[in-house]
Amino acid sequence: MTNGPRPSAPAGDSSSSAAVPRGLRVAAAYAWRFLLVIAALYVIIWLIGKLSVVVIPVSIALLVSALLAPAVGRLVDVKVPRGLATAIVLIGGLAVLGGLLTFVIIQFTDGLPQLQAQLYNSLNQVRDWLINDLHLRQEQLQQFIDNAITYLQTHQAAITTNALTTAGTIGEVLTGMLLTLFTTIFFLSGGEGIWGFLMRGAPQAIRARVDVAGRRGFASLVAYVRATAAVAVVDAVGIGVGLWILQVPLVVPLATLVFLGAFIPILGAFVTGAVAVLIALVTKGFVTALISLGVVILVMQLESHILQPLLLGRAVKLHPLAVVLSIAAGLVVAGIAGALLAVPLLAVLNAGIKSLLHERDPHPEDIDVLHDQTAGEPDEEPREEDTEVR
Known part of the structure; x- marks a missing residue:
């Protein structure tokens, strides 16, 4: 019996690929696409690391612009020219910041002698405890001090190098501050024109949707900065009042540090x-430090259970796990600056991607990024008139 011709393999499918199970082919297709995405992300992160001297100041300028833009917008609404409004807000902000830093430095300088005296007394108490309770000899403590001095003398070159590196870092910080200031000026005075120029790079067919997504992303950033500033004020006031009641020195500098942190x-x-x-432990002892710890825990509970859900939860709509993981990733990639910028970046991406995936396509001018608190997020459900076939 003569066999008929074998059926040909499907078009575009060789005999070898047909022998591979479909599940393995799908997994391989996902795998190489995943590797391509990871490679692209690695290149982007590498470029950001190389250009961190520029990227970080520009990112901080964007945060500062989001904080100051509502004030500039209100002045513009009352017919103040945008350039003059930008100058008024920036000069006022710098004056407040400079006055605050000056006050903190004066307070720290005035309280430093008291802190040194209390630190000296605490060290004497520790020494007495080591001698009387742990029965260490005076010779052992003196030997430890001598070893520390010898170590410092031996590694003097390394310490000098680190000091020079720190001086270079201070120079980079000053340069970054100047770049941040100039970038903030241009963002506040001509942000709309800068955004319009960037939109020319988007394809014409999707330009309106990208414009809306960008505006919603910036609206989410404005809401985030407002909410974070409010939370920071509550944290600083709460912990500062607690330290003041406990008579811990350097209350104002510590409260300012809490506000910035x-x-x-x-x-x-x-x-x-x-x-x-x-500081409370060193200057006031164990009991005061324990009470201070209770104050800090109480304020943090207030932040995490009341302020975060009410303010930040409404502003950025991010899960706490996403916040923690983004901070950890930012800390690994770019240190303190990465931890500072991780959550704002995630908030902007969250609002922008949600807007791109949303079915509604409003006009970009309908998004009020400064005054509308809901502008950062698209509606969860389209309105009835939007469900009709266009």
Whole structure:
């Protein structure tokens, strides 16, 4: 019996690929696409690391612009020219910041002698405890001090190199501050024109949707900065009042440190609060430090259970796990600056991607990024008139 011709393999499918199970082919297709995405992300992160001297100041300028843009917008609404409004807000902001820093430095300088005296007394108490309770000899303590001095003398070159590196870092910080200031000026005075120029790079067919997504992303950033500033004020006032009642020295500098640290969600207030507890331990003893720790924990509970859900939860709509993981990733990639910028970046991406995936396609001018608190998020459900076939 003569066999008929074998059926040909499907078009575009060789005999070897047909022999591979379909599940394995699908997995391989996903695998190489996943590797391609990972490679692209690695290149982007590498470029950001190489250009961190520029990327970080520009990112901080964007945060500062989101904080100051509502004030500039209100002045523009009352017929103040945008350039003049930008100058008024920036000069006022710098004056407030400079006055605050000057006050903190004066307070720290005035309280430093008292802190040194209390630290000296605490060290004497520790020495007495080591001698009387642990029965260490005076010779052993003196030998430890001599070893420390010998170590410092031996590694003097390394310490000098680190000092020079620190001086270079200070120069980079000053350069970054100047770049941040100039970038903030241009963002506040001509942000709309800059965004319009960037939109020319988007394809014409999707330009309106990208414009809406960008505006919603910036609206989410504005809401995030407002909410974070409010949370930071509550943290600083709460911990500062507690330290003042306990008569811990350097209350104002510590409260300012808590305010600045609170701009890194969850971790910032914890770390700066730990510094306050350490100062209380060194200067006032174990009992005061324990009470200070209770104050810090109470304020953090207020932040995490009341302020975060009411303010940050409404502003950025991010899960706490996503916040913690983004801060950890930012800390690994770019240190303190990465931890500071991780959550705002995630909030902007969250709002922008949700807008791109949303079915509604409003006009970009309908998005009020400065005054509408809901502008950062698209509606969860389209309205009835939007469900009709266009």
